[in-house]
Amino acid sequence: MSRQAPAVLDAGQRHPVRFTLNGRKAGGEAEPRMLLHDFLRHVLGATGTHVGCEHGICGACTVQIDGAPARACLTLAVQADGAEIRTVEGLASAPDRLSALQEAFRAHHGLQCGFCTPGILMSLDALLRERPDCGEAEIRETLSGHLCRCTGYTPIVKAALAAAEALRVPHHA
């Protein structure tokens, strides 16, 4: 064998997990079976990421892993070791501010109870970054990975279109 086999992280033991969370170093300990959303919420205290179905369907737990939207409930914390994680806490530039996308959600009633919102924001944030000129079809396609029980989606689409527009037009205070 070319290299020595990498260590087996024993079941039932906690192991160090380190990654970048919203641009800052973060770390803690996790059993191999711990899901990323539980690690974020319970170990790191970052409760912005919500949890619904825990099997990949609802989208509430969506975070960005190395820049791409992904289900935290389908990711083990140990798999995320060394990755770059972004969560809803990282969207705004300061605690008392909103990002352009968040501001558009507020202005267009893109949320009611807010349970689905952090996940939807992380998916749309990635979409708007990758495709600044995206239209309604792409926004709806991205939203197909999320369930919202309150809004009926139309206000969410409106908010996303408004955010795309705001991000394209040079900013003025």
Next chain:
Amino acid sequence: MKPARFAYQRAATTEHVLEALHRSGGEARVIAGGQSLVPMLNMRLARPALLVDIMHVAALSHVDDDGARLTIGAGVRQRDLEMRHDTAARQPLLAMALPWLGHVQTRSRGTVCGSIAHADPSAELPLVLTALRGEVHLRSRRRARRLPAEAFFTGMMVTARAEDELIEAVSVPAVRPGTGYAFREISRRHGDFAIAAFAAVADEKELRLAIGGVAETPKARVLPTDQGLDDALDTFAWNLEARDDLHASARYRRELVRRIGREVVLAAIRDREARALKEAT
């Protein structure tokens, strides 16, 4: 829902993966994108003793194109293949099917080979592999072998893969001049698993239609291009032995095979003509 306990190993080389699978006597499982495995762990439908993470093995993360075949390594994520600039040019059927596979949020993690390993009867990639006469490249410490798609998929979520075998890659023929392709999926919402999915390949020699979501594995037939087409589709529809389930009745599925099947083979023929025209100019 939380998984039961398991150990975890992040493999750095293919040998590490094969060694772990070899030593565990069936207790170890590969984890790739985790998009099918982790739901099963969370629901405790799967209780492996060890998960071997293959996503940090550099040798598995390539798409190789030797001109005749595209070979997609076990570490290639669905979204990466979808976003590659030349996927549509090199194998149009892959590019047509990938946007139907779940959602961007699952394609960003899920792998091409993981979908083949999982072998869901409604899954798009097993269907495409079957339609294209693709191959599954298996490797264990004992041997390396390649199986044609139709020999690999043996039942509903059952494959010819032995417990100590890794799917190292899958390969499909690259686009060939004079060949047309078409894909279509019927599902309740975009991103849902297919009620029925169709992939057709038309070249100067034959017209081949593969159907997923109806039988226990994707099935392919060579169909006539003349008046015999409707009869052949009807026979195909009955041969698939569709069953009633929550999503659709067997009768509805047979009707989809006859009607949508017809549309998809005609679309493949039109695609062939369009490509021939483009090649000529």
